[in-house]
Amino acid sequence: MTNTMRAISYLGPGQLELREVPIPQPNDGELIVKVKAATTCGTDLKTYRRGHRLFKPPIPFGHEWAGMVHSVGEGVSKFKEGDAVVGVNSAPCNSCYYCRRGRPQLCENLESRFLYGTFADYVRIPAHIVAQNTHPLPSNLPFEEAAILEPLACAVLGATYADIHLGDTVAIIGAGAQGLMQMQIVKAMGAARVIMLGRQASRLERAKALGASAVLSTLEVNGVEAVRELTDGRGADVVIEAAGSAETWVLAVNMARPGATVVQFSGLADGTHVSFDARHLHYDEITMKGVFHHTPRTVEMALHLLASGQVKGSALVDGTIPLSQVEDGLLRMQRSEVIKLAVVPEL
Ligand SMILES: [Zn+2]
Numbered sequence: 001m002t003n004t005m006r007a008i009s010y011l012g013p014g015q016l017e018l019r020e021v022p023i024p025q026p027n028d029g030e031l032i033v034k035v036k037a038a039t040t041c042g043t044d045l046k047t048y049r050r051g052h053r054l055f056k057p058p059i060p061f062g063h064e065w066a067g068m069v070h071s072v073g074e075g076v077s078k079f080k081e082g083d084a085v086v087g088v089n090s091a092p093c094n095s096c097y098y099c100r101r102g103r104p105q106l107c108e109n110l111e112s113r114f115l116y117g118t119f120a121d122y123v124r125i126p127a128h129i130v131a132q133n134t135h136p137l138p139s140n141l142p143f144e145e146a147a148i149l150e151p152l153a154c155a156v157l158g159a160t161y162a163d164i165h166l167g168d169t170v171a172i173i174g175a176g177a178q179g180l181m182q183m184q185i186v187k188a189m190g191a192a193r194v195i196m197l198g199r200q201a202s203r204l205e206r207a208k209a210l211g212a213s214a215v216l217s218t219l220e221v222n223g224v225e226a227v228r229e230l231t232d233g234r235g236a237d238v239v240i241e242a243a244g245s246a247e248t249w250v251l252a253v254n255m256a257r258p259g260a261t262v263v264q265f266s267g268l269a270d271g272t273h274v275s276f277d278a279r280h281l282h283y284d285e286i287t288m289k290g291v292f293h294h295t296p297r298t299v300e301m302a303l304h305l306l307a308s309g310q311v312k313g314s315a316l317v318d319g320t321i322p323l324s325q326v327e328d329g330l331l332r333m334q335r336s337e338v339i340k341l342a343v344v345p346e347l
Pocket residue numbers: 040041042043063064150151
């Protein structure tokens with residue numbers, strides 16, 4: 001048996017390399033997982049195109065995953081060799097200032113202990129992630145769909161912050177992976193109507209097929225007026241911004257009815273400033289929330305949503321590719337030909 005494997009290394013913007021490296025050995029509490037599927041993510045594309053604060057090259061690439069336990073470190077009792085598992089890319093320390101105050105997504109020790117390197121034949125799952133954020137794969141869930149657990153857990157946190165009530169009309173800006181996930185989640189939470197706003201006809205069509213009540217092209221209509229028209233002039237009960245620009249952050253606030261909650265889900269580049277109409281924020285009692293990352297609880301919730309079919313993973317993963325085509329896959333994402341792809345090392 002060979003003791004090397006293939007792994008994609010990120011060497012800087014525009015530079016990926018498929019390398020032959022040793023198969024890792026598990027330390028105490030760790031798992032070595034044979035990767036069955038690792039999905040591509042908007043963050044991977046951003047990193048590939050222009051670098052990313054969290055990914056300092058050279059670094060193993062890829063962070064979404066599902067697979068089979070290949071070997072087990074000392075002290076792991078939850079899993080054994082051959083188990084099908086799925087998990088995410090981080091877990092909180094549970095002892096810092098923010099963890100003790102119930103905000104594990106703000107954990108001071110999160111970023112230093114991220115998981116990297118899922119675009120590979122095998123990946124090491126660190127002990128803190130094994131203990132808190134790794135789960136048995138539900139038997140009805142294919143690896144390729146389960147692998148979207150991490151971004152879905154982020155979407156669940158966003159939707160949880162949105163304060164959805166039964167019968168609400170929710171407007172979501174952005175019909176990419178996050179917008180399409182949020183749409184399915186808020187419907188599961190009881191939203192009666194979801195209005196999707198976006199720029200690309202093909203994505204809006206996909207939103208419609210997945211159950212959007214109305215889809216609006218922001219290239220063709222004034223989003224604020226169109227949402228008001230659909231809500232007796234009021235605006236949406238809840239607005240979720242998942243498009244990622246300063247303009248859409250403002251649009252989100254402007255289409256919110258008095259008393260609404262607005263979730264600013266997308267992160268903008270460091271140094272970006274956004275200005276809002278203070279009269280609307282104050283007199284209309286707008287609640288605006290930032291949201292980041294996920295928590296062990298939202299990871300569990302995301303897994304239940306996938307297993308129950310309330311969120312359709314198949315609607316977001318547009319095919320499988322081998323390790324040798326990761327770069328090509330990212331370029332297909334950039335051209336908006338696909339939302340996500342599952343990298344399957346066995347192909
Ligand atoms: Zn991701």
